[in-house]
Amino acid sequence: MEISVIGTGYVGLTTGVCLAQLGHTVVGYDKDLYRIEKIQRGISPIFEPGLQELLQKTMGEKKFRATSHLPEAVQHGRILFLCVGTPQLPDGRADLTQIEGVVREIAPHLKPGQIVVEKSTVPVKTARRLKHLLEIYGKKDVTLLSNPEFLREGNAIEDFLKPDRIVIGAEDSHSAQPLLALYESFPCPKIVTDLETAEIIKHAANSFLATKISFINMIADLCDKVGADIEKVAEGIGLDPRIGKEFLKAGLGYGGYCLPKDLRAFLQIAKDQQVDFSLLEVVDRINEERPYRAISALKEIHLSLSGKTFVLFGLSFKPNTDDIREARSLKLTRLLLEEGSFVRGYDPKAGETFLKALGEEVRFTLFTDPYSAVKDAHGIILVTEWEEFKNLDWETIRKSMVSPVLLDGRNYLSQEKMVSLGFLYRGVGRGKGWLGLKHPSQS
Numbered sequence: 556m557e558i559s560v561i562g563t564g565y566v567g568l569t570t571g572v573c574l575a576q577l578g579h580t581v582v583g584y585d586k587d588l589y590r591i592e593k594i595q596r597g598i599s600p601i602f603e604p605g606l607q608e609l610l611q612k613t614m615g616e617k618k619f620r621a622t623s624h625l626p627e628a629v630q631h632g633r634i635l636f637l638c639v640g641t642p643q644l645p646d647g648r649a650d651l652t653q654i655e656g657v658v659r660e661i662a663p664h665l666k667p668g669q670i671v672v673e674k675s676t677v678p679v680k681t682a683r684r685l686k687h688l689l690e691i692y693g694k695k696d697v698t699l700l701s702n703p704e705f706l707r708e709g710n711a712i713e714d715f716l717k718p719d720r721i722v723i724g725a726e727d728s729h730s731a732q733p734l735l736a737l738y739e740s741f742p743c744p745k746i747v748t749d750l751e752t753a754e755i756i757k758h759a760a761n762s763f764l765a766t767k768i769s770f771i772n773m774i775a776d777l778c779d780k781v782g783a784d785i786e787k788v789a790e791g792i793g794l795d796p797r798i799g800k801e802f803l804k805a806g807l808g809y810g811g812y813c814l815p816k817d818l819r820a821f822l823q824i825a826k827d828q829q830v831d832f833s834l835l836e837v838v839d840r841i842n843e844e845r846p847y848r849a850i851s852a853l854k855e856i857h858l859s860l861s862g863k864t865f866v867l868f869g870l871s872f873k874p875n876t877d878d879i880r881e882a883r884s885l886k887l888t889r890l891l892l893e894e895g896s897f898v899r900g901y902d903p904k905a906g907e908t909f910l911k912a913l914g915e916e917v918r919f920t921l922f923t924d925p926y927s928a929v930k931d932a933h934g935i936i937l938v939t940e941w942e943e944f945k946n947l948d949w950e951t952i953r954k955s956m957v958s959p960v961l962l963d964g965r966n967y968l969s970q971e972k973m974v975s976l977g978f979l980y981r982g983v984g985r986g987k988g989w990l991g992l993k994h995p996s997q998s
């Protein structure tokens with residue numbers, strides 16, 4: 556089938572090259588010339604495992620091509636996926652400028668029988684508004700569908716090719732047929748609903764995941780007070796299939812472009828509809844407090860953080876991506892700078908994107924290797940659980956630090972091993988505070 560993808564961010568590009576890999580002929584459009592020029596050279600503008608290889612392969616097979624010429628992309632596809640951003644406005648609502656703008660721009664070029672699919676995450680009733688917009692342009696014969704995506708960054712290709720479900724929102728089941736045909740080879744359940752239900756499924760899914768994380772973090776705080784271990788609590792409840800073990804990892808909380816933004820947008824939708832969503836307000840608040848707890852934990856060791864040097868291991872919002880949007884590392888860096896600390900950062904992939912987001916900060920230094928970053932440091936905070944951190948030579952690291960303080964914000968390292976290497980180690984919700992200390996507080 557001929558497919559067009561409008562917007563080549565991580566959702567658009569992944570969708571495009573994966574569909575191309577499945578044998579469809581795909582054109583990816585973006586108004587960002589720099590991005591398109593990169594893609595045309597076979598370079599993925601984002602780091603996503605396997606994406607660049609698949610891009611090059613499908614381009615070589617002439618199954619995928621990129622363009623910055625919108626009419627070309629619109630004319631190509633029988634199905635057009637809209638994958639543009641819906642960023643957060645200051646009040647938490649989703650900014651629909653891009654998706655509305657794209658619909659206005661594509662409308663004059665659309666032909667009867669074409670199918671426009673909303674893949675961007677949008678507030679409920681947006682598809683209805685977009686459909687109305689198309690009608691204003693005289694495009695009554697164009698079908699509009701909603702097809703929310705559930706890709707995780709860092710795992711996007713596998714999630715696309717092996718989804719656990721596919722959701723299609725349509726005005727009637729007949730209109731959903733072309734998308735059902737496109738996804739025919741996927742063995743997962745396919746849920747066909749009305750447009751509003753599909754839009755709510757997306758927001759509800761991300762908000763539920765956020766709720767699980769804040770729930771386990773709330774219990775982690777109690778564990779710290781009473782001497783219990785959150786890792787065992789998570790195991791003990793997660794083995795109940797009604798609860799499930801996924802998304803019960805306590806730590807610094809969730810970041811990224813999706814969970815925080817979608818939860819806040821969902822809250823605003825509920826507010827507009829006068830539905831009580833205060834549960835989600837608390838989820839957001841618990842998450843926002845996580846970095847402050849890390850600062851308090853450091854203050855249990857260092858009476859003052861001013862003038863001291865702290866190293867953040869991991870800057871991306873999660874491993875296997877260079878995305879730093881709403882990353883905990885940004886908040887932590889700002890809090891440490893406010894305390895008067897010197898901050899150093901190391902990340903296998905996200906260093907440059909982090910620097911851009913942080914802006915000019917004289918007391919922040921980016922390092923390209925973890926061993927130089929820790930020299931004469933007063934503490935390390937493990938912010939993102941990149942696999943490489945497990946395999947570092949931690950003994951060498953400990954020896955080059957001024958004080959061997961290690962705050963494991965993801966409970967990723969073995970506490971026994973780190974203590975045996977001479978670190979003062981603290982995880983999140985492990986119930987024992989700082990391990991390796993002879994006295995409860997030191998300066």
Ligand code: UGA
Nearest residue numbers: 704705706707708768802803804808809810811813872873
């Ligand atoms: C999330 C959803 O998981 C996807 O299903 C969805 O498609 C995507 O948003 C989207 O809307 O586009 P993503 O933002 O890539 O995916 O990342 P997640 O894997 O959900 O992780 C989000 C954050 O939660 C990360 O900062 C991670 O470190 C944190 N997290 C995750 C925890 O703190 N604890 C956990 O147990 C799991």
